[in-house]
Structure formats: C-alpha cells, structure tokens
Amino acid sequence: MSMRVRRIFSFTAIVLGFFMALLDTTIINIALPEMTRHFGGTVSQISWIMNGYNLAFAVFILTASRLADQFGRKRVFLIGVLLFTxxxxxxxxxxxxxVLILLRVLQGLAGAIIVPVTIPLTTTTFPKEMHGLIIGIWGAISGVxxxxxxxxxxxxxxxxxxxWIFFVxxxxxxxxxxxxxxxxxxSRDDSAGRSVDVGGTLGITGAMFFITYxxxxxxxxGWNSRVILLLLALGILFLIFFSFSQRKGREPMLPLSLLRIRTFNGASLTMIIVGAALMNISLLTSFFLTRMMGMTELKAGLVLSMIAVGSIVSSAISGPLxxxxxxxxFAAxxxxxxxxxxxxLSGLQADSALADVLVRLVAMGLGTGLTMAPVMSSAVRNVPEEKVGIASGITNMSKALGSVIGVAIIVTVLQQQTDNNLHTAGNRAVQAVKEDQVLQPFIKPVLIAAITSLGQGEHGSDGKADGDEVFTEVMAKTKLAAATLSPAEQQAFAADSGNQFREAGxxxxxxxxxxxxxxxxxxxxTFVCASLLMLPGILFALLSDKRPKRQKETLLEAESSAI
Known part of the structure; x- marks a missing residue:
C-alpha cells in the first residue's frame, strides 16, 4: 500500500474521531425539548445533558493532552474513541x-481525550511541508x-x-x-518524561472544574451570590496552585516556555472569544427563531446550518493560504x-424575511472559517514540534472555556433585558386598560390579569402568545364576573357586550x-452585547501570528527557551 493511501486512511480515522467529539458539544441542544418530553424533569435538570458534557470536556482536556504526550498519542486516542463509542x-x-447525564459526563471525558490528540497525530502522519495545508483542513472540519x-x-x-443522535x-x-x-x-513527546505531574493535574482539574461549574x-x-463567588474563589486558588506547581515541578505538564510565545498566547485568547461567539450566536439565534419567529426546532436547526455553509467556504480558502x-x-x-x-442580527424582527436571517448567518460562518482554521494552525505552527500536543490541548481548552463563559454572560444579559423590557411594556399596557373610557369597570381587572400572564410568559414565550386562546379565556372570565353583578348592571352589560368585547380584544x-x-x-x-464581546478578539487575533518570514525566527526562539 502506498504512503499516500496510508495517509488518507490515517487522516480519515483522525477526522472521524474529533468530528464526533466536537459535534456532540452542540448537536444535543436542539433535541433537549424532546428529551424533556421523554424523561420529564425541570429545565435545569435537562440542561445538564449539555452542561455535563461541556464541564467534563473543559476539565480534563489539558490533562489528556499531557498523558498522550507521555504515554503514546495513538494509545490514548484509541482509548478515547472506544470510550466515546x-x-x-x-x-x-x-x-x-x-443515567443519561452520567453517560454524557463520560462522553465529555472521552471527547477531552480525543480532540487535543488529533493535531499531533496529524502532524506526525504527514511531512512537515504539508502541515500548513493539513492543519488548515483540520481547522475547517472542526469549524463545520x-x-x-x-x-x-x-x-x-x-x-x-x-x-439516534447518539447511535450515529x-x-x-x-x-x-x-x-x-x-x-x-x-508517537509521543520524548522530552515529556514518564512521571505524572500529580500537582499540576490536581491544580488544573480543580481550577477548571470550579470555574466552569x-x-x-x-x-x-446570579453573579453576586455567595455560592458563585465561593466557586470562583476556589477556582482561582486552584489556578494559583497549578501555576506554583508548574514553576517548581521537575516535569510540569505545562511547559512554561509556551507562555513566553506571544503568538501562542494570542491564539489561545482568540479561541476563547471564538468559543464564546459561536455558542452565543447559536444559542441566541435558535431562541429567536423558535420563540419570536415561530419556527419549529427542525427548521431553526436547518437555518442555523448556514453558519456551517459559510464556514466551509471560508475555511477552504483561509486554511491553506x-x-x-x-x-x-485572516483571523482578525x-x-x-x-x-x-x-x-x-440585532436588526431582525419577528416578521423578518427568511432571506434576511440566512444572509446574516452565512456572514457569521464566513467569519468563523476565516478565524478558526488560521488560529488553530498558528497555535501549533509557532511552538516546538514536540509540544504540539499540549499546545493543541490548551487552545481547545480555551475554546471550551470560552463557550461556557459566553453562555453565562449572554444568558444573564438576555434574561435581564427580557425582564426589564417586558416589565415596561406590561406596565404600559395595564395603564392603557386603566385609562380606557369604554370598558365597564368590572372587566378591567380580568383584562389586566390576562395581560400580566402574557408578560410572565404563561401563554407563550417572551410575549409571543396565542391571541385567540387568551381572548377566549378573557371572554369566559368576563362572563363569570358579569354573573356576580346586580340585575341592572347585568342588563347594561348585555346590551353593550359586543362593544365591550371588541374594545377588550x-x-x-x-x-x-x-x-x-x-x-x-x-x-x-443582547445581540449587540454579543457583538461587543467579540471586539477584543480582533486584537488577540492580530497577535496570534507573525508574517511568514518571521515565523522561523519565532520557532527557533521558542526552542531556545525550552532548552
């Protein structure tokens, strides 16, 4: 069998593994309502089908990278894919x-094992002159x-x-x-040694667990609660312990020489922004399409696939170039x-044309492809070759952490904006009822109660409700209230009921x-807020690489620092 064919089969094996692991970070989200109907449970409980995977993925990814470098990347990759399957x-x-949540946590651990190993496996499979092209393709597939x-x-x-989301x-x-x-x-990193960095493992595991959780x-x-502040404080303490252990340890899992490479730091920070951006836009847009525009989950998912379409196109161009x-x-x-x-996307309305949504999402995908493939390529191209595995682990951990940070911030912003806006609109509507000169007094409390329930989402999501259903309920309650009136008042209402119901409607x-x-x-x-959160990524991206003629000098400097 020719070397070319062997490389194709090898790359196929790698792609299948990390495509599954990355896909499962988002594929589950659209099916959560169906799982709720199947299992029951609260929204908070069901969300752990997603959160359990992301938490385990973020917590274990750096440790898995180090273990693969030490004990064999092929061996660790096989363990990860077997556990995932x-x-x-x-x-x-x-x-x-x-049971499903527990299995999702184990899936997250498997994903953390698979993803960071794929780049070093790829670079050892192909000759050095092909690394830029192959890593570009890798970045494109990961974005897709x-x-x-x-x-x-x-x-x-x-x-x-x-x-079947799992069976496939x-x-x-x-x-x-x-x-x-x-x-x-x-393959392995021969400079990594064979002793396990227990202090570093405990430090980074504890830090990522408490911060992510x-x-x-x-x-x-809420951000100001003692529980959250305590968890964040514990995470910072573990991070300090990790930093100390890496400085004093004989064989640290994180070579500190990597942190002296400006381009590597820039790439890692950029991936935090990219992870947050992708999760924020996917989450916000899916909620907007289903709640505001009334789409089904299937249609919303297909519309969101335009991000992938745009990413495929731009990744194919930006990766190799x-x-x-x-x-x-490219990244900036x-x-x-x-x-x-x-x-x-902040300009969308509930009655916006589908084409308006698609154009915006394709643009989002184009930006994603222009960023992810080049940044991932730069992150491993500007570090010593034997450190590619741990470098890949750090950048992937950065992206996972960015996703969690993005969700925490954007959900808080959306909830606050929704509460404030609905409260203001509800008060305005209630005031209009109180000042109305047509309605008879006994109808106004019934109508105000209906408007209050609308504002609280009892008949729909975020103010979008079934108007006929609510109006029918108002009519029924109005008739019950009328039955308690005096005979003269009942007669007056019956004579003017058509006008009263028309005004109430x-x-x-x-x-x-x-x-x-x-x-x-x-x-x-909230979309505006999400866009502002992305802006620091432009600066980070500009720092993520140097002009090609200086890349060789950067690599030599890094190797000298490592020595």
Whole structure:
C-alpha cells in the first residue's frame, strides 16, 4: 500500500474521531425539548445533558493532552474513541435522565481525550511541508463540526428520534478505531518524561472544574451570590496552585516556555472569544427563531446550518493560504466579520424575511472559517514540534472555556433585558386598560390579569402568545364576573357586550404586540452585547501570528527557551 493511501486512511480515522467529539458539544441542544418530553424533569435538570458534557470536556482536556504526550498519542486516542463509542451506544439506551447525564459526563471525558490528540497525530502522519495545508483542513472540519450540530440534531430528531443522535456515533467510532489500529503509528513527546505531574493535574482539574461549574450555575444563583463567588474563589486558588506547581515541578505538564510565545498566547485568547461567539450566536439565534419567529426546532436547526455553509467556504480558502501568508490578518478579519454579523442580527424582527436571517448567518460562518482554521494552525505552527500536543490541548481548552463563559454572560444579559423590557411594556399596557373610557369597570381587572400572564410568559414565550386562546379565556372570565353583578348592571352589560368585547380584544391585541416588540428589543440589545464581546478578539487575533518570514525566527526562539 502506498504512503499516500496510508495517509488518507490515517487522516480519515483522525477526522472521524474529533468530528464526533466536537459535534456532540452542540448537536444535543436542539433535541433537549424532546428529551424533556421523554424523561420529564425541570429545565435545569435537562440542561445538564449539555452542561455535563461541556464541564467534563473543559476539565480534563489539558490533562489528556499531557498523558498522550507521555504515554503514546495513538494509545490514548484509541482509548478515547472506544470510550466515546461505548457511551454513545449506552446513552441512546439510557433508561432515566440521571443515567443519561452520567453517560454524557463520560462522553465529555472521552471527547477531552480525543480532540487535543488529533493535531499531533496529524502532524506526525504527514511531512512537515504539508502541515500548513493539513492543519488548515483540520481547522475547517472542526469549524463545520461545531456549526453544523444544531442542523444535524434537528434533522435526526425529526426524522428518527433523539436516541439516534447518539447511535450515529457508533459506526463512525468503530470505523475510526479500525483505521487507527491499522494505519496510524505511535508517537509521543520524548522530552515529556514518564512521571505524572500529580500537582499540576490536581491544580488544573480543580481550577477548571470550579470555574466552569460556577459559570454554568450563575444562571441559577446570579453573579453576586455567595455560592458563585465561593466557586470562583476556589477556582482561582486552584489556578494559583497549578501555576506554583508548574514553576517548581521537575516535569510540569505545562511547559512554561509556551507562555513566553506571544503568538501562542494570542491564539489561545482568540479561541476563547471564538468559543464564546459561536455558542452565543447559536444559542441566541435558535431562541429567536423558535420563540419570536415561530419556527419549529427542525427548521431553526436547518437555518442555523448556514453558519456551517459559510464556514466551509471560508475555511477552504483561509486554511491553506494562512500557512503561506500568515494567520493574523485572516483571523482578525474573521473576528471583525463575526462581530459585524452579530450586530446585524440585532436588526431582525419577528416578521423578518427568511432571506434576511440566512444572509446574516452565512456572514457569521464566513467569519468563523476565516478565524478558526488560521488560529488553530498558528497555535501549533509557532511552538516546538514536540509540544504540539499540549499546545493543541490548551487552545481547545480555551475554546471550551470560552463557550461556557459566553453562555453565562449572554444568558444573564438576555434574561435581564427580557425582564426589564417586558416589565415596561406590561406596565404600559395595564395603564392603557386603566385609562380606557369604554370598558365597564368590572372587566378591567380580568383584562389586566390576562395581560400580566402574557408578560410572565404563561401563554407563550417572551410575549409571543396565542391571541385567540387568551381572548377566549378573557371572554369566559368576563362572563363569570358579569354573573356576580346586580340585575341592572347585568342588563347594561348585555346590551353593550359586543362593544365591550371588541374594545377588550383591541386592548389585548395591542398589549400582546407591545410585549412581543419588547421581547424582540431584548434580543436585539443582547445581540449587540454579543457583538461587543467579540471586539477584543480582533486584537488577540492580530497577535496570534507573525508574517511568514518571521515565523522561523519565532520557532527557533521558542526552542531556545525550552532548552
């Protein structure tokens, strides 16, 4: 068998493994409502199907990178894919919500093992002159995996059922295991030693656990609660302990020489912004499409797939070219486009045309592709070759942490904006009822109660409700209230009931429109906030690489520092 064919099979094995792991960070989100119907439970409990995976992924990824460098990347990769495949099969068969959450945590651990190993496996499979091209392709596929999750999840859930979101991983995992065993050679970092850095492992595991868990739970407790502040404080203490252990340890898991490489630091910070941006836009847009525009989960998922389409196009261009011309300009331009696309999403209305949504999401995808592939390429191109594994782990951990940070911030902003806007719109509608000169006094409390329930989302989400259903309820309660009136008052109401119900219907319609407009405005302000959060990424991206003629000098400097 020719070397070219062996490399193709090897790369296929690698791609199958990390595509599954990255896909499962987002593919599950669109199926959560269906899982709620199947298992029951509260929204907070169901969210741990997603949070459990992300928490385990963020906590273990750096440790997995180090262990792979020490004990063999092929061996660790096989363990990760096998664990991922088995837990996927069992997750599809899970008898209860608790069991499913536990399996998702184990899946997250498997994903943390798989993802950071893929780049060093790739670089040892292909000759050095092909690294730029291959890593560019790797970055493109990783962007597609992250962006296409909602669409694939929607299609699978609609056409089959939510269990198949897990079952589809089984044949892919088996194929990856077979190809890896047959065609990939073992590799490791010979300078990493064989002793496990216990202090570093405990430090980074504790730091990532407490920080990530705090960011997940901030939606329940709030930023100022003692619980969140305590968790963040513990995370910082573990981070300080980790830093100390890396400085004093004989064989630290994190070579401090990496942190002296400006381009590597810039790439890692950029990936935090990219992780937050992708999660924020995916989350906000999916909620807007389903709640404000009334789309089904399937249609919303297909619409969101336009991010993946845009990412495929720009990744195919930026990945290979960035290796030749440098990554920093591509990445900075990509972050700028992402921020602009997020800002443009703030202009959407509940009745916006589908084309308006698609154009904005394609732009978001173009920016994602221009950023992710070049930055990932730069992160491993500007470090010593034997440190590619741990470098990949850090950048992937940065992206995972960015996703969690982004959700914590943006959900808080959306909730605050929604509460404030709906409260203002509800008060305005109630005041209009109180000042109305047509309605008889006994009807006003009934109508005010209906408007209050609309504002609290009891008949719909964020002010978008079934107007006919609410009006029917108002009519029924008005008739019950009329039965308690005196005979003269009942006679007066019966004579003018048509006019009374017509006026009540108009006021209710105005209130519903005002509440929906307020909810749309809340989303608009949150999209603006999301775009502003991306702006620091432009500076980080500019620092993520140097011009090609200086890259060799940077690598030599890093190798000298390591020595």
């Amino acid at each position: 088995v837990t996927s099969l069992l997750a599809g068969l899970a008898p209860s919500l608790g 995996a992250a962006a296409s999750g909602p669409a694939l999840g929607g299609v699978i859930t609609q056409q089959l059922n939510w269990q 991983n089984v044949p892919l995992g088996v194929l990856s295991i077979v190809l890896t065993a047959l065609f990939i050679q073992e 705090a960011l997940i739970k901030v939606q329940d407790f 960035s290796a030749k011309y440098g990554s920093h300009l 331009g990509g972050v700028l486009i992402m921020a602009g696309a997020a800002y443009s 108009q006021l209710l319609s105005q209130a519903a429109a005002g509440l929906q407009g307020a909810a749309v405005h809340a989303f608009s302000r």
